[in-house]
Amino acid sequence: MLNLRRLLLLRDLAELGTVTAVAERRSITSSAVSAQLRVLEDEVGAVLFRREGRNVRLTASGEVLVEHARAIMRDVDAALGAVAATQERTAGRIALSGFETSIASFAGPLLQRLGQDRPELQIRVVQADTPTSLRALRHGDIDVALISRLDFHAGDPLSGLHAEELLRDPLVLLAPRPLHRHLRTLGLRAATEEPWITGRPETGLAEALVRLGEQAGFTPQVTHRVIGAPNMCQLAATGIGLTLVPLLSVPAALRGLIVDGVDVGGRSISAVHREGAAGNPAIALVMRTLREVAEERTDGTGDLLHAAS
Structure with a gap:
């Protein structure tokens, strides 16, 4: 009988490429x-990988077994969901991860609503960037991931996962108020010599x-580099430079710094779970x-409301 934990180690190896990386994970x-x-x-009677310097490469047998390991995980998710569906109340434990601004914008309201309506459902929240969340989701460490993708990013493939776009979050330009008229009339050329954050x-x-x-x-003159869009917003609020951030990250008190009428792209925000978990009532309730x-924050077209907090 094959051991599931060993199969998952092989799946990790297929993704990470080294035994050391698997051990760290x-x-x-x-x-x-x-x-x-x-x-x-020894259990399968086949060579599953070969070493190539510091890395390893799966053999044809290894590739086949990894695909079956992924299918087994889908079946495990489906089995857990089927059992949960036999219960009268939606209960259990759900682990949710999300990037920085999604914690306050989505995870917080989710915890508040379900904490009142479904106290028997326990939700654990972990902050992680999108690539980390998707890896954790595939490996069964979390159940639902909130992810973001900038328009120009193809992003990680979502094979084996189901994603639902929640809303479109436009990027916005924050600038000192005296620059707004010039930026609207001359475009970004007005910021050629300005410091950026x-x-x-x-x-x-x-x-x-x-x-x-x-x-x-033009080439933006980057003067300040900080971690996280909220910190970029706070620096911009001091008037020391311009910054490009998602609208969702801009506090209501700083909305006056947004330069209107300048299209600078955007990102999508989605909720993702494993395909096999679609029948789990707890997952369905969270989604x-x-x-x-998300609907309360949008204008009916999926775009984030400019006045959203």
Whole structure:
């Protein structure tokens, strides 16, 4: 009989490429991972991977077994959902992860509503960026992920997952009030010599700013780099520079800094769960509640209301 935990280690190896990375993810030693994988090879009677320097490559047998491991996880989710559906009340434990601004905008209202209406449903919230959330979702560490994707990002493939877009969150330009008229009439060329605030170079918002400059024909003079759009907003509020952030991250008190009439792209916000969990009443309730929270923030077309808090 195949051991599910060993199958999941092989699936981790297929994704991460090294035994060390698998060990770090599972909080065990590399030698323990290697030993479990050797036992798995003995169980199936086939070589499942070969070492190539520091990395490993799955054999054809390994690839086949990984696909079955993913199918088994879908069946496990379906089984848990079927059992949950036999209960009179929606109960259980759900782990939800989300990126920074989704915690206050979606996870908070979700906890408040379901805490009042369904106290028997326990929800645990974890903050994580989108790639980390999707990995955790695939590995069964969480049940629902709130993710964001900038318009120019293809994003991670969602094979084996079901995603529902909750709303469109436009990017907005925050600038000192004296610059607004120039930016509306002259476009972003008016900001050629102005200092900018953004994230670290590898972040999506930093990339969005670079692309925006390329489209407008100038290179943004980045003076300040901070972590998180809320921090960018707070720095912009001091008048030291401009910033490009999602509307959802802008506090109501700072909405007056938004330059109207300037299209700078946007992002989508979605809720994702594993395909096999679709029949789980608890998952369905969480997804339905997240949709309700999103609908209250949009104008009926899926776009975030400008006045949303």
